[in-house]
Amino acid sequence: MSSNPINTKSRILDVTWNLLENGDKTVRMSDIAKAAGISRQALYLHFPNRAELLVATTRHIDVVKNVDARLERSRSATSGVERLHAFIEGWGGYIPQIHGMSVALRAMRSTDKEAAAAWNDRMKAVRHGCEAAVQAISQDGSLTRDLTEEAATDLLWTLLSVENWERLVRDCGWTQSAYEKTIKQTAEAALLSQS
Amino acid sequence: MSSNPINTKSRILDVTWNLLENGDKTVRMSDIAKAAGISRQALYLHFPNRAELLVATTRHIDVVKNVDARLERSRSATSGVERLHAFIEGWGGYIPQIHGMSVALRAMRSTDKEAAAAWNDRMKAVRHGCEAAVQAISQDGSLTRDLTEEAATDLLWTLLSVENWERLVRDCGWTQSAYEKTIKQTAEAALLSQS
DNA sequence: GTGTCAACTTTACACGGTGTCAAGCAAAGT
DNA sequence: ACTTTGCTTGACACCGTGTAAAGTTGACAC
Incomplete structure (x- = not known):
């Protein structure tokens, strides 16, 4: 594999959390992708939609x-x-x-x-x-x-x-x-x- | 004139207020236009954008x-x-x-x-x-x-x-x-x- | 009755953001 | 060699807001 999928997934969660807490503006899916170092579409390979990404992030924070x-x-x-x-x-x-x-x-x-x-x-x-x-x-x-x-x-x-x-x-x-x-x-x- | 512009404007405000207080779902510009009996575009002849319509409605309620x-x-x-x-x-x-x-x-x-x-x-x-x-x-x-x-x-x-x-x-x-x-x-x- | 103005109509389109789809590519596993 | 996995690129549909332009209709003036 080109990279560890588990790392990518939790990197997305970390990055989402970070953007939400420290980002000034509204956080778009493309912002999260960019911060995670992947394409916007790759985000949808890990999470079906924005809502589930956010929910997963809350669980991650917990x-x-x-x-x-x-x-x-x-x-x-x-x-x-x-x-x-x-x-x-x-x-x-x-x-x-x-x-x-x-x-x-x-x-x-x-x-x-x-x-x-x-x-x-x-x-x-x-x-x-x-x-x-x-x-x-x-x-x-x-x-x-x-x-x-x-x-x-x-x-x-x-x-x-x-x-x-x-x-x-x-x-x-x-x-x-x-x-x-x-x-x-x-x-x-x-x-x-x-x- | 085909209709009184002042009536139309205050009808829009009434209808907006009514939809916001009684409508279950999110209120779109097209919903307001429909309820006021005018085209969506006519709304923009009276209010430049959604925000100003809402602000005008609050003043109207006041x-x-x-x-x-x-x-x-x-x-x-x-x-x-x-x-x-x-x-x-x-x-x-x-x-x-x-x-x-x-x-x-x-x-x-x-x-x-x-x-x-x-x-x-x-x-x-x-x-x-x-x-x-x-x-x-x-x-x-x-x-x-x-x-x-x-x-x-x-x-x-x-x-x-x-x-x-x-x-x-x-x-x-x-x-x-x-x-x-x-x-x-x-x-x-x-x-x-x-x- | 011709002309003009004002309120409004219809149609069309640009934009931003989400979500979908399909084809391709590169590295790791077997 | 071939398959699988994790991604990439590019294109596109949908929705809601907002813009633009040309056309209609009725009231009023002279």
Whole structure:
């Protein structure tokens, strides 16, 4: 063979990730091909379309950055509040690394069903983490009486959205640590019964 | 004249608004033309491009729905908290009516500079309202010591984003009143010093 | 009633980006 | 020698936006 196919495939994923996170403009298939050092058509030999390339890239990032381990850490927390903090740190700290990816995937949602499904899947996983934190708080008896567990989960999930991170960190110029600190405070203020 | 040009122009705006709010799919220029009962090309006789049509439509909605009056009402509030409530009601209640518009405009941000500017302008206006509410709270001496006025404005602004409304009302199935109630509670919990 | 203007029509095409198709080529494996 | 694998080049269809040009129709002026 002229080159190792496995290397090419993962090189495409690396390059796609890199372009999405560091590229200023919109990333076209031809940009990715050029950066990977192959022809645009060769891209379609590895991935059937743009959506699947993006989805594969998210999975690739997850493996490299080990999201599972990141989010798993919050499970070892004893109290609900600790768990909340650990989850906000875990997910909130992951956002900057998938932000470019997230923008591209979200932009495809309107036209591509598969991209929408991929994004929803990832968000469902985050919601699941929120749910676990809320349940831990509830079991501590610290959940505010104003919210059901489901409503509290929805609210926390919304608070932790990539869009909110974008606005505070990228648009408003907050530092990552200011973001995490304030989101923790806000989440606590909104979810915990003041006692 | 074969028909009144002013009627045609405002008919286009009405129809665009209607399609954006009620149409399921992505709205193309040809969809708008068809709905307005004119040829696609005639659209370009009234608006130079898609971005300007969308921008004109937002202005049109503003006039019809009288946003200014809506948001102005919060100025008459006496206390900071009252002002916060009035603003959340005013803006939060406006979101559902411009939601479709917002989606379309935001989708163009990446490619069209003018669309991005138009959206940023509108968001700047909302931020200004947030700032006024925060200042009123601050003057009451009720602003939490954890946040500067600017950070509090950023946070409130983020809380009141169209994206958060989308998630809670559209994705999570909250009613408009549940949304408004919970956002008020959350904003109060996050911004006010607990005394 | 002839002429002009304005609103709009039809037809055609350029452009950018995605995705498809087909033929060819070069190196590695057997 | 021959096949397979991983690519290349080149061409093309599709879609949506935007442009260009020539033609139609009705209202109004004189």
